[in-house]
Amino acid sequence: VTVSIHMNLGKLCYRGNMHLQNAMFRTSFFSIQVAALDGIVIKRLKALSEADPQVKDRVRSSLEQVGERHQEDFVSIIEQLKGIEVQLTENARKRMKTSREDPMYALLQEEADDLLGKQKSLDAKKVKLGIVDSPEEIQKVHDLLENFDEKYPKYSIEEKQRLFSLLISRIEIEVVSPHWLRLSIDWLDALCPRIDVAYLWR
Numbered sequence: 001v002t003v004s005i006h007m008n009l010g011k012l013c014y015r016g017n018m019h020l021q022n023a024m025f026r027t028s029f030f031s032i033q034v035a036a037l038d039g040i041v042i043k044r045l046k047a048l049s050e051a052d053p054q055v056k057d058r059v060r061s062s063l064e065q066v067g068e069r070h071q072e073d074f075v076s077i078i079e080q081l082k083g084i085e086v087q088l089t090e091n092a093r094k095r096m097k098t099s100r101e102d103p104m105y106a107l108l109q110e111e112a113d114d115l116l117g118k119q120k121s122l123d124a125k126k127v128k129l130g131i132v133d134s135p136e137e138i139q140k141v142h143d144l145l146e147n148f149d150e151k152y153p154k155y156s157i158e159e160k161q162r163l164f165s166l167l168i169s170r171i172e173i174e175v176v177s178p179h180w181l182r183l184s185i186d187w188l189d190a191l192c193p194r195i196d197v198a199y200l201w202r
Contacts, residue, residue, distance in 0.1 A: 003015065003016055003017070003173075004017060005034065006031075008031060008033075011033050011034075011035070012033070012034040012035070013031045013032060013033050013034060014031070014032050014033075014034055014037060014173075015028050015030070015031045016028065016029050016030040016031075016173065016175075017029075029175055030173060030175050030181060030202070032173070032181065032200070032202070037173075037183070037200075040183065040198065040200070041164070041168075041171070041185065042152070044185070044196060044198075045148075045167065045191075046148045046149075046152075048187070048191055048192055049144070049145040049146075049148050050148070055145060055190070055191060056141075056142050056145035056146050057142075058190040058191075059141060059142065059145060059167070059188060059190045059191050060138055060139075060141065060142040061190070062188060062189070062190035063138045063141065063166060063188075063190075064135075064138060067135070067138065073125075074126065077122050077125055077126050078126070080118075080122055081119065081122050081123070081126070084115050084118055084119050084122070085119075087115055088112065088115050088116070088119075091108055091111055091112045091115065092112070094108055095108045095109065095112070137162060137163075137166065138166075140155075140159065140163070141163060141166060141167065144163065166188070167187060167188050167191055168185060168186065168187060168188070169186040169187070169188065170184075170185075170186040171183070171184070171185050171186070172184040176199070178202075179201060179202050180199055180200065180201060180202065181199070181200040181202055182197060182198075182199055182200075183197070183198045183199075183200055184196065184197050185197075
């Protein structure tokens with residue numbers, strides 16, 4: 001099951017796609033306007049921020065703790081990447097001295113491919129952690145929750161996307177009947193410790 005964005009009658013929509021077994025094509029099982037769904041999430045976030053004056057401080061503290069844990073992981077990833085770079089350099093040196101007809105060359109190439117795969121995976125993790133452990137972004141979240149109406153309209157699309165990636169662990173949309181969808185939002189625990197559920201008329 002995947003979710004994609006498409007145009008429908010001139011409006012952007014989220015579309016749920018299901019890939020059926022032994023079928024070449026995928027089938028669409030729901031479509032909902034981007035503005036409508038995003039508006040529900042934004043409205044709920046605003047309500048949560050206004051309902052508890054202390055929520056902004058709890059969220060900042062929680063994100064700072066996550067950032068500290070991620071910083072340790074970030075340093076570890078940097079060290080691992082340095083080690084892989086050394087191994088790749090040594091591998092390349094050995095391949096230069098080995099004939100392609102030599103069985104050892106295939107083993108060296110397999111080792112290089114494995115190292116490159118690990119390098120790519122670690123680079124992706126490094127980028128992801130770099131978003132979470134930014135003190136500036138944590139402060140932006142705090143400022144937003146303190147004054148939602150003033151701050152939110154000033155954020156760029158990229159800043160809004162990062163904001164929701166920090167505050168939301170998971171969003172699920174489930175088709176429960178021909179006319180109803182169930183929206184579930186798993187917020188950061190410091191913002192809302194339980195899963196929010198809303199039923200949407202299609």
